[in-house]
Amino acid sequence: MGLIIKAMGILVALEFMFIMYLETFATTSQQTGKTFHMTKNDLTNSNVQLLLKNQGIYNGLIGMAILYAVFVSKNMSELLLGIMMYIILVALYGTISSKNISIFFKQASLAVILLVLLLLSWSRL
Template sequence: MSLIKSILVVFVALEFFYIMYLETFATSSPKTAQVFGMSQEKLAEKEIRTLFQNQGIYNGLIGLGLLYGLIFNPSIIIPILIFIILVAAYGAYSSNPKILLTQGGLAIITLLLYLFNR
């Protein structure tokens, strides 16, 4: 089971690296516009672009934190997964209910495995 949990943590980290890519490097791309339900024109505005790029760095650091946990300190994995789920829940409440599953779904599954398969 440990291998499966590790693979899922890597997938969650990759998800957050992808979000970072969309927000930081492909800010006004058609894919970013589709994922976030915004127009490319809106995403190209300096203020919006700056906010997205800053947010992207946070998402990248979440991914790095998960990988760091896998390699050096497994005790931080559960708190980071809980953080991801709480942020996804807030996003679902404040913005779009599907965020709970799109951003938090894999983290929820991974957390459940960590909690119930020790």
């Protein structure tokens, strides 16, 4: 079970690193516009770019925290549990505030799976 949890953690981290890439480095790309349902005009707005880049740094830090939990921490499960709950809550907030349920599935699906795996692994102890 530990190997599966590590693999899922890495997948969630990669997802958040990809989001960081879109928001911070590929701010005006077609993929960024498609992912966030924004027009090219929206993406070239300097205020929007600043907000995206700032949000991208936060997403990158979430990815880095997950990688730290998986590869460095002696309390991997505990850290992953907290981070996954945070991701799920943020995805719920995004879904409710935007009235767009797809946000939850895009942002939290892997986190929910990992959270369930973590809880199942704890129940076996």
